[in-house]
Amino acid sequence: MNKEGYDLDFEPTPENRYECPICLLILRDPMQTVCGHRFCKCCIERWINDGKGKCPIDNSDLTDGQMFPDNFAKREILSMKVRCPNRKSGCNTCLELKHIEEHAESCPYHYQFCPNNCLSQLLRKDLDDHLQEQCSKRSVLCSFCEESMLFESYGEHEIICPARMVPCDLCKEDVMREKIAEHVATTCPHATVKCCFFLLGCHKEIKREKMEKHMKSHVQKHLQLMCCAFVKLLNFQNIESILSSRTSGNTSTQNQTESIHDPIEISGDLTALLQTAEGAASGVADGAPWRVPRVTLPNVRSLSIAGPTTKPPPIERSTSEGKSTNLADGASSSELFDTEFQSLKERNTYQDESLARHSHELLELQYKYNNLERNHKDLRQKMRALEDKINSLSDIEGRLCNGLFVWKIKNYLQRRREAETGEMTVIHSPPFYSNFYGYKLCMRCNLNGVDFSVGRHLSVFIHFMQGEWDDILSWPFRGKIVLSVLDQNPVADQRQHAVETLVSKPMLAAFQRPTTHRNHKGFGYMEYVPLDVLDNSTYVVNDTLILKAQVFPEV
Ligand SMILES: [Zn+2]
Ligand SMILES: [Zn+2]
Ligand SMILES: [Zn+2]
Ligand SMILES: [Zn+2]
Ligand SMILES: [Zn+2]
Ligand SMILES: [Zn+2]
Numbered sequence: 001m002n003k004e005g006y007d008l009d010f011e012p013t014p015e016n017r018y019e020c021p022i023c024l025l026i027l028r029d030p031m032q033t034v035c036g037h038r039f040c041k042c043c044i045e046r047w048i049n050d051g052k053g054k055c056p057i058d059n060s061d062l063t064d065g066q067m068f069p070d071n072f073a074k075r076e077i078l079s080m081k082v083r084c085p086n087r088k089s090g091c092n093t094c095l096e097l098k099h100i101e102e103h104a105e106s107c108p109y110h111y112q113f114c115p116n117n118c119l120s121q122l123l124r125k126d127l128d129d130h131l132q133e134q135c136s137k138r139s140v141l142c143s144f145c146e147e148s149m150l151f152e153s154y155g156e157h158e159i160i161c162p163a164r165m166v167p168c169d170l171c172k173e174d175v176m177r178e179k180i181a182e183h184v185a186t187t188c189p190h191a192t193v194k195c196c197f198f199l200l201g202c203h204k205e206i207k208r209e210k211m212e213k214h215m216k217s218h219v220q221k222h223l224q225l226m227c228c229a230f231v232k233l234l235n236f237q238n239i240e241s242i243l244s245s246r247t248s249g250n251t252s253t254q255n256q257t258e259s260i261h262d263p264i265e266i267s268g269d270l271t272a273l274l275q276t277a278e279g280a281a282s283g284v285a286d287g288a289p290w291r292v293p294r295v296t297l298p299n300v301r302s303l304s305i306a307g308p309t310t311k312p313p314p315i316e317r318s319t320s321e322g323k324s325t326n327l328a329d330g331a332s333s334s335e336l337f338d339t340e341f342q343s344l345k346e347r348n349t350y351q352d353e354s355l356a357r358h359s360h361e362l363l364e365l366q367y368k369y370n371n372l373e374r375n376h377k378d379l380r381q382k383m384r385a386l387e388d389k390i391n392s393l394s395d396i397e398g399r400l401c402n403g404l405f406v407w408k409i410k411n412y413l414q415r416r417r418e419a420e421t422g423e424m425t426v427i428h429s430p431p432f433y434s435n436f437y438g439y440k441l442c443m444r445c446n447l448n449g450v451d452f453s454v455g456r457h458l459s460v461f462i463h464f465m466q467g468e469w470d471d472i473l474s475w476p477f478r479g480k481i482v483l484s485v486l487d488q489n490p491v492a493d494q495r496q497h498a499v500e501t502l503v504s505k506p507m508l509a510a511f512q513r514p515t516t517h518r519n520h521k522g523f524g525y526m527e528y529v530p531l532d533v534l535d536n537s538t539y540v541v542n543d544t545l546i547l548k549a550q551v552f553p554e555v
């Protein structure tokens with residue numbers, strides 16, 4: 001064990017002779033030297049290993065061989081009473097030193113971090129409660145869907161748990177979330193549904209709970225619709241059979257007289273057939289009184305054929321045989337209708353299911369959309385913070401310029417044109433300071449002049465701005481400001497900067513302490529440089545005009 005003395009709360013405080021002169025703590029594994037001094041084993045070994053071959057107390061020579069373990073003192077120390085180091089957190093245990101380490105392993109008042117890494121620090125005795133009741137990272141079971149998750153994600157899960165009961169938007173009845181779409185599609189009494197005779201022509205759309213009443217009160221209408229559909233079906237098949245018999249050249253008057261209907265009307269004419277069917281259908285649409293459509297059945301045999309596209313079998317020649325077949329055909333036509341009805345029902349179920357699926361997909365999309373919206377908001381906030389940082393950076397630049405500020409006006413021609421057309425007659429420079437803790441000001445420039453210099457001169461002014469140090473500066477501002485329009489002639493000694501020195505006039509509003517973000521009144525020159533001079537010189541190069549201001553506050 002490589003440790004210095006015991007840093008514990010002894011009760012009572014041991015005598016000085018039990019203290020190690022090196023670490024000033026109570027001796028751990030005491031060693032006695034031949035010169036009669038005692039040290040912790042680890043302390044004195046380190047001392048000697050560091051090359052100090054002398055006793056730290058009396059400077060007499062000391063080597064490894066000149067020390068021995070003081071077991072008597074060790075026993076004495078180990079049986080001294082100490083207080084548990086967790087006394088501050090509430091442990092009142094006081095016991096012999098030799099038992100203290102064992103106690104520390106299990107002391108209920110020992111602080112430790114939650115093993116789930118929730119970053120909570122708690123007493124050992126509270127750990128079980130924490131893990132079971134409070135830890136945000138404990139795993140919990142959703143009592144609805146039985147999915148296991150961390151407690152901290154439970155709140156989010158509640159909002160989407162597919163097995164939770166939520167009220168239906170329409171009927172307010174509690175329904176399992178994942179079954180909502182199905183509920184609306186199949187049972188919700190307030191969902192709007194189509195009459196099941198919709199395909200046959202009843203276009204009623206009402207709440208499901210009203211449907212039963214509708215079905216009862218509209219029996220006659222529904223029957224009428226069904227009948228019309230049936231007639232159309234029959235006629236359609238007849239047309240098929242006529243077409244097929246005409247092409248095979250088999251038509252005979254004898255066969256056409258066979259019919260199960262009374263009165264029998266014989267017609268081999270295609271047009272007449274179509275008219276009959278249309279008449280029956282329009283009768284219903286107009287709300288005309290119920291009537292049995294007159295049906296012409298030139299060839300009833302064809303009813304036994306399942307689909308309109310199938311070709312009919314060859315026509316029987318014998319009349320008596322034909323009649324007996326007709327009865328059987330009547331039965332198979334009702335089967336045909338059953339099949340048709342069955343397939344309608346199946347299609348309806350299929351559509352309900354796909355509606356449920358779509359509603360579910362819609363819910364998922366909505367959830368994803370909400371997430372995106374949240375991310376977007378976060379990003380916007382981050383962007384705003386960045387913008388603030390950039391602004392404060394450019395502010396620093398204005399402070400560090402130490403009163404000498406150079407302003408580059410790029411896109412000169414376009415800005416000049418904007419000034420000429422009145423779109424934007426004035427532009428301001430970024431703010432700058434006369435020194436780090438000094439006056440804050442900016443330049444203002446009318447590229448096409450102002451007032452009586454409009455169209456003739458470039459005008460340049462200085463404006464004072466509200467600054468951070470206004471309280472400790474003296475007002476009105478006194479001093480000089482040197483303004484220049486810089487000549488950018490490539491040959492340095494031919495440059496003729498247009499320089500003007502402006503001396504403050506303390507009486508003027510322009511030099512008073514600003515009471516608005518930027519003083520409305522400025523001070524400068526309306527006729528700084530004639531525009532035609534500017535246009536025919538090297539003041540504007542690369543479509544850029546450069547202004548300079550140098551501030552000299554009076555000291
Ligand atoms: Zn000594
Ligand atoms: Zn020591
Ligand atoms: Zn304790
Ligand atoms: Zn925890
Ligand atoms: Zn759940
Ligand atoms: Zn409902």
Ligand SMILES: [Zn+2]
Nearest residue numbers: 195197202204
């Ligand atoms: Zn209906």
